[in-house]
Amino acid sequence: MSDRHTVRVTVNGEPRVAETEARTLLSDFLRHDLGLTGTHVGCEHGVCGACTILFDGEPVRSCLLLAVQAEGRTIETVEGLAPDGRDHLHPLQEAFRETHGLQCGFCTPGFLMTLVPFLEENPDPTEHEIRMALSGNLCRCTGYQHIVDAVQLAAKKKTDEGGA
Amino acid sequence: MRLVGRRVRRNEDPRLLTGRALFVDDVQRPGMLHVAFLRSPFAHARINEVDVSMAREFPGVHAVYTAADLGDYWRPGPLLVPPPPVEGSVFHERTQVPLAKDKIRHLGEPVAMIVADSRALAEDASDRIFLDCEPLDAVVDLERALEPGAPLVHDDLDSNIAALVPQRKGDYASARERADVVIRRRLVYDRGASAAIENRGVVAEWDRLTERLMIWDTTQAPIPIRNGLASMLGLSESQVRVVAPFVGGGFGPKIMMFYPEEVLVPWAAIRLDRPLKWIEDRSENFVATTQERGQIHDAEIALTRDGRILGVKDSFLHDTGAYDPYGLTVPLNSQCTLLGPYDVPAYESEFRAVFTTKTIVTPYRGAGRQHGVFVIERLLDAASRELGIDRIEIRRRNFIGPDDFPYANEVIYQDAAPLVYDSGNYEPLLDKAKEMIGWEKFVAEKQPRLRAEGRHVGIGIVAYVEGTGIGPYEGARVQVEPTGRVSVVTGVGTQGQGHYTVLAQIAAEQLGVGVSDVAVVTGDTDQFHWGSGTFASRGAVVAGNAVHAAAKEVRHRMLELAAKHLDAPVEELEVADGGVRLIADPERHIDRGQLASLANPLRGAVEPGTEPGLEATQYFGPYRGATASGVHAAIVEVDPETMLVEVLDYVVVHDCGKVLNPLLVDGQVHGGVAQGLGNAFYEELVYDDEGQLLNASFMDFLLPTSLDVPRVKVGHLETPSPLNELGSKGAGEAGAIPTAALFVQALEDALAIPGFEIREIPLHPSRLWELVRAAKGAEEAE
Ligand code: FES
Ligand code: FES
Numbered sequence: 001m002s003d004r005h006t007v008r009v010t011v012n013g014e015p016r017v018a019e020t021e022a023r024t025l026l027s028d029f030l031r032h033d034l035g036l037t038g039t040h041v042g043c044e045h046g047v048c049g050a051c052t053i054l055f056d057g058e059p060v061r062s063c064l065l066l067a068v069q070a071e072g073r074t075i076e077t078v079e080g081l082a083p084d085g086r087d088h089l090h091p092l093q094e095a096f097r098e099t100h101g102l103q104c105g106f107c108t109p110g111f112l113m114t115l116v117p118f119l120e121e122n123p124d125p126t127e128h129e130i131r132m133a134l135s136g137n138l139c140r141c142t143g144y145q146h147i148v149d150a151v152q153l154a155a156k157k158k159t160d161e162g163g164a
Numbered sequence: 165m166r167l168v169g170r171r172v173r174r175n176e177d178p179r180l181l182t183g184r185a186l187f188v189d190d191v192q193r194p195g196m197l198h199v200a201f202l203r204s205p206f207a208h209a210r211i212n213e214v215d216v217s218m219a220r221e222f223p224g225v226h227a228v229y230t231a232a233d234l235g236d237y238w239r240p241g242p243l244l245v246p247p248p249p250v251e252g253s254v255f256h257e258r259t260q261v262p263l264a265k266d267k268i269r270h271l272g273e274p275v276a277m278i279v280a281d282s283r284a285l286a287e288d289a290s291d292r293i294f295l296d297c298e299p300l301d302a303v304v305d306l307e308r309a310l311e312p313g314a315p316l317v318h319d320d321l322d323s324n325i326a327a328l329v330p331q332r333k334g335d336y337a338s339a340r341e342r343a344d345v346v347i348r349r350r351l352v353y354d355r356g357a358s359a360a361i362e363n364r365g366v367v368a369e370w371d372r373l374t375e376r377l378m379i380w381d382t383t384q385a386p387i388p389i390r391n392g393l394a395s396m397l398g399l400s401e402s403q404v405r406v407v408a409p410f411v412g413g414g415f416g417p418k419i420m421m422f423y424p425e426e427v428l429v430p431w432a433a434i435r436l437d438r439p440l441k442w443i444e445d446r447s448e449n450f451v452a453t454t455q456e457r458g459q460i461h462d463a464e465i466a467l468t469r470d471g472r473i474l475g476v477k478d479s480f481l482h483d484t485g486a487y488d489p490y491g492l493t494v495p496l497n498s499q500c501t502l503l504g505p506y507d508v509p510a511y512e513s514e515f516r517a518v519f520t521t522k523t524i525v526t527p528y529r530g531a532g533r534q535h536g537v538f539v540i541e542r543l544l545d546a547a548s549r550e551l552g553i554d555r556i557e558i559r560r561r562n563f564i565g566p567d568d569f570p571y572a573n574e575v576i577y578q579d580a581a582p583l584v585y586d587s588g589n590y591e592p593l594l595d596k597a598k599e600m601i602g603w604e605k606f607v608a609e610k611q612p613r614l615r616a617e618g619r620h621v622g623i624g625i626v627a628y629v630e631g632t633g634i635g636p637y638e639g640a641r642v643q644v645e646p647t648g649r650v651s652v653v654t655g656v657g658t659q660g661q662g663h664y665t666v667l668a669q670i671a672a673e674q675l676g677v678g679v680s681d682v683a684v685v686t687g688d689t690d691q692f693h694w695g696s697g698t699f700a701s702r703g704a705v706v707a708g709n710a711v712h713a714a715a716k717e718v719r720h721r722m723l724e725l726a727a728k729h730l731d732a733p734v735e736e737l738e739v740a741d742g743g744v745r746l747i748a749d750p751e752r753h754i755d756r757g758q759l760a761s762l763a764n765p766l767r768g769a770v771e772p773g774t775e776p777g778l779e780a781t782q783y784f785g786p787y788r789g790a791t792a793s794g795v796h797a798a799i800v801e802v803d804p805e806t807m808l809v810e811v812l813d814y815v816v817v818h819d820c821g822k823v824l825n826p827l828l829v830d831g832q833v834h835g836g837v838a839q840g841l842g843n844a845f846y847e848e849l850v851y852d853d854e855g856q857l858l859n860a861s862f863m864d865f866l867l868p869t870s871l872d873v874p875r876v877k878v879g880h881l882e883t884p885s886p887l888n889e890l891g892s893k894g895a896g897e898a899g900a901i902p903t904a905a906l907f908v909q910a911l912e913d914a915l916a917i918p919g920f921e922i923r924e925i926p927l928h929p930s931r932l933w934e935l936v937r938a939a940k941g942a943e944e945a946e
Pocket of ligand 1: 041050
């Protein structure tokens with residue numbers, strides 16, 4: 001049981017190395033071995049989406065991967081979105097705050113990590129497209145409406161800036 | 165500046181958005197060990213033996229405990245809410261135990277606790293525990309549970325009846341005699357799970373040197389947990405600190421005291437002298453976190469020909485699960501809330517709470533209120549059809565009038581006091597909802613047109629009241645620090661409602677500062693010592709009014725001090741611009757930080773009768789709850805082949821008194837509607853005859869997604885509560901309460917099958933299909 005493996009990954013731009021068991025989930029590895037507790041787990045069976053991270057740029061559920069599968073890969077977590085903290089939120093984080101897109105905030109990191117690449121690919125999404133993009137993430141507090149508003153606001157701000 | 169009532173964005177968001185907010189599972193302590201529980205795979209069984217010897221030998225395991233190892237510490241938990249003083253009522257107190265001893269009473273009941281170097285090892289070891297037990301017949305069905313000879317959940321009782329509460333108002337028998345029509349219905353409202361996205365968890369650490377116990381707990385009630393644990397562990401309250409950090413959704417079940425894990429993890433942390441962590445996983449959550457609902461009502465309504473209610477009679481069974489630590493809060497809420505916004509002159513109601521071999525039932529958002537609303541609204545819908553009176557009209561005719569407040573309902577509510585509505589004005593809610601949903605136009609034009617196109621669309625409207633903001637009390641301390649920072653400290657826990665912001669708004673308004681200048685601390689028993697918790701939509705009302713009172717007191721002190729310093733009478737001063745200034749000469753002012761320093765001099769004495777610091781603590785204890793109200797309306801479409809339902813439009817018009825922050829109230833309403841819809845059409849806990857839960861995962865227990873929850877339009881009307889200075893009422897549960905009643909009414913309208921009525925909740929497409937098929941079969945047979 002104690003077959004331990006060294007896992008080398010790049011997380012939020014920094015190389016990280018830690019030793020872990022073969023059976024450790026990537027979500028637990030990030031949270032407990034690397035101390036990046038912004039990634040949350042709500043089900044550990046791939047349904048709630050709270051554990052979503054970017055894995056080589058793609059949103060994936062970190063509870064459905066083993067840490068050893070991340071060897072040599074590039075990972076981004078919610079901690080990497082606004083590297084200089086409180087005063088400079090990522091525009092999507094800013095929009096979530098503006099529209100009250102979070103209540104308990106437990107699901108929020110997963111939503112953000114799902115939506116950042118979505119908005120990059122779809123700078124001007126319709127409400128239905130947004131709802132499709134969100135549909136793999138569960139939120140028990142907000143009823144999703146203010147999250148949809150946040151995505152629309154972020155998209156609008158980006159278009160306005162781009163057009164200016 | 166007015167800050168209360170504004171759409172202020174939240175103070176807590178930056179931490180949550182950047183992944184820097186502390187949740188219980190984020191706590192890491194040096195030398196920390198991990199806990200897993202062996203849980204019963206049976207719903208009902210007699211334990212012969214629990215052999216843990218192999219598990220104890222397992223590498224990495226530090227301890228394994230069974231009930232036998234707990235000694236005197238093995239005790240049933242406390243009764244949280246004693247039964248109300250109702251004549252003729254019966255209550256059998258049987259509260260949960262830390263680990264099952266001789267008998268297992270529900271699926272997932274913990275049998276042994278394993279402490280190991282990691283959670284994975286603890287779970288490996290739990291597979292090596294030999295649980296020898298003799299399965300007994302499960303008690304699943306509420307009616308069968310009461311048949312003679314039914315297996316008993318608690319062997320020392322004569323039956324599975326946990327409680328019986330009869331309540332009455334007026335004289336129903338004579339009302340029935342005078343009635344032109346009497347309508348009877350059997351209505352069923354089954355179980356659901358709160359399914360907060362964060363599961364529960366506890367971390368405990370004993371500091372041998374300072375003899376203090378530190379606990380991080382996903383609880384909605386840190387202060388009662390601290391008090392209870394101190395007493396169980398033989399410690400003084402000041403030796404125990406409970407912190408409820410950020411909590412990932414509460415909705416009620418996180419207030420159950422005491423969960424076995426909450427009792428055991430701190431105990432073992434002291435014994436082993438190591439920090440311990442237990443985090444519930446999702447499959448445990450489905451069996452170990454309390455659930456709600458499960459009632460069968462036999463109800464009747466007596467009316468005059470023109471639709472006036474003369475009386476209501478209801479007899480219902482309530483599933484309390486294996487134990488009843490929360491007393492009768494849930495069925496009492498159902499019993500009382502059934503009366504709704506209507507003037508019901510005679511009411512006769514009796515419920516029996518029933519022990520079953522299922523997970524314990526305690527309040528979950530709505531806390532039984534939705535059952536009462538479902539019953540009265542279904543009865544009114546049936547009456548509207550039978551009497552040929554429009555659905556809106558029959559409700560309007562029965563509303564309590566705006567001048568009838570305070571309105572006494574003569575029944576005893578969950579706070580053990582008679583139910584009295586403090587204020588309200590119901591007709592405008594109905595009118596506004598009707599207008600916002602476009603009722604006239606829909607019924608006259610859209611619906612006939614869509615029907616002609618072969619589409620099945622329907623509209624519905626229902627009304628409800630919600631008892632909120634009950635006692636006993638909350639307190640708050642407000643302080644202006646020499647740096648000018650304002651701190652607000654209170655005992656309530658917070659699970660996303662935005663207390664960091666609402667409480668800051670209230671203090672900031674009094675003290676003339678910005679909302680972001682106020683730091684709010686909640687849920688840390690070392691910071692504030694008194695309080696009861698976040699439940700019954702009471703946080704913002706009760707704690708809010710305590711903050712308001714304390715901030716007013718601080719404001720008063722600021723003015724007095726400034727009067728001395730500026731040498732001017734208080735009447736000539738105003739609090740503004742971050743300090744106090746002369747109204748006539750704003751240049752002469754002193755800022756609040758300076759005032760705070762003056763209030764805490766380093767030399768000289770504090771005058772007798774005064775206190776140092778710009779600080780005040782105040783408590784607020786409402787003598788009864790404030791009654792919020794609302795009307796929901798919706799348009800739905802159903803596909804008669806697949807029975808998939810789409811909610812096309814949803815309107816909530818509600819009155820929660822003075823709105824403190826409309827942005828946050830909207831959020832509460834949206835979330836409540838989503839949970840209400842989930843309850844109506846997605847979420848069903850499916851138990852088989854053996855008491856096994858067949859859908860204990862998010863794959864099978866469906867929570868509504870962004871594609872299922874519609875955009876909700878919210879309208880606010882404000883009838884201030886006379887019971888508190890802010891005039892506010894709770895808003896936390898309003899969205900969830902009437903949703904199921906509305907959903908079925910609109911669905912019936914959409915299906916438009918003569919005589920078709922829905923009398924149960926939750927539904928799902930296949931169940932709906934069965935109901936429709938049965939109704940059509942009956943129609944054809946006639
Ligand atoms: S924790 Fe990974 S999807 Fe739920
Ligand atoms: S904000 Fe609580 S689960 Fe989404």
